[in-house]
Amino acid sequence: MRISALMKPHSAAWIDARARFDIVDGSAGLFAPGFVLRWPNGKIVRYNNWAYGNGVELIDRERKCVHLLSSGEWRNAACDAPATVICEKRLHRPAVRYCSKHWLYMDATQSCYRAITRTNMTILDADNRCFQLGAEHHHDAMLASIGNEQENQFVK
Numbered sequence: 354m355r356i357s358a359l360m361k362p363h364s365a366a367w368i369d370a371r372a373r374f375d376i377v378d379g380s381a382g383l384f385a386p387g388f389v390l391r392w393p394n395g396k397i398v399r400y401n402n403w404a405y406g407n408g409v410e411l412i413d414r415e416r417k418c419v420h421l422l423s424s425g426e427w428r429n430a431a432c433d434a435p436a437t438v439i440c441e442k443r444l445h446r447p448a449v450r451y452c453s454k455h456w457l458y459m460d461a462t463q464s465c466y467r468a469i470t471r472t473n474m475t476i477l478d479a480d481n482r483c484f485q486l487g488a489e490h491h492h493d494a495m496l497a498s499i500g501n502e503q504e505n506q507f508v509k
Contacts, residue, residue, distance in 0.1 A: 396498045396500075398498075399500060399501075400499055400500055400501045400502065400504075400505065401427065401499075402425055402426050402427050402499075402502070402505055403426065403427050403428075404422060404424075404426035404427060404428050407419075407426075407427060407428050407429045408429070411429050412429060415431055416429040416430055416431055417431075417432050418430050418431065418432040418434070418436070420434070420436055421505075421508065421509055422509075423509060424509070425505050425506055425509040437468050437469060437470050438468070438469045438474065438479040438482075438483070438496060438497075439466055439467070439468055439469075439496070439497040439508050440466065440467045440468075440469060440482070440483035440486055440487070440494045440495065440496065440497060441462075441464050441465070441466050441483075441494065441495060441496070441497035441498070442456070442464060442465050442467075442483075442487045442492045442493060442494035442495075443462075443463060443464045443493070444463055444464065444465065444492075452465035453465070453489075453490045453492075455467055459504065459507050461503050461504070461507075462500070462504055465492075466497060466507070466508060467483075467486060467494075469482055469483070469486075479496060480495060480496050483495050483496055
């Protein structure tokens with residue numbers, strides 16, 4: 354389900370949509386098998402940007418999720434707090450450098466990103482929605498995983 358126009362990086366809708374998104378759910382988001390922090394897609398977390406007074410060690414029953422602040426810092430948050438998610442799809446032929454409508458391309462990751470503005474989705478619902486959005490154009494899409502500062506700044 355693509356919408357007719359690509360969101361521009363400075364459009365009000367894109368800025369609002371990417372202002373906050375759900376990164377982690379204690380039951381299905383960032384997880385630590387064998388003390389290695391991982392994203393839902395299994396990628397090892399090699400980068401983090403926790404705001405002062407926040408962190409993985411503070412994930413508890415009340416604050417199992419993490420939101421990305423407009424500053425780019427990560428904050429522990431309640432999972433029932435309204436949030437926007439960011440989907441990511443890696444291009445199979447990155448030389449094309451083209452994203453479908455409503456997706457925004459990042460050259461450094463050779464991926465397209467899309468914000469989902471529906472709030473109060475579980476992490477599983479959000480991941481399923483990302484998958485559906487990617488499948489519409491025969492791409493694999495999943496919840497975005499932040500690999501470095503550049504990508505963190507791109508999606509904030």
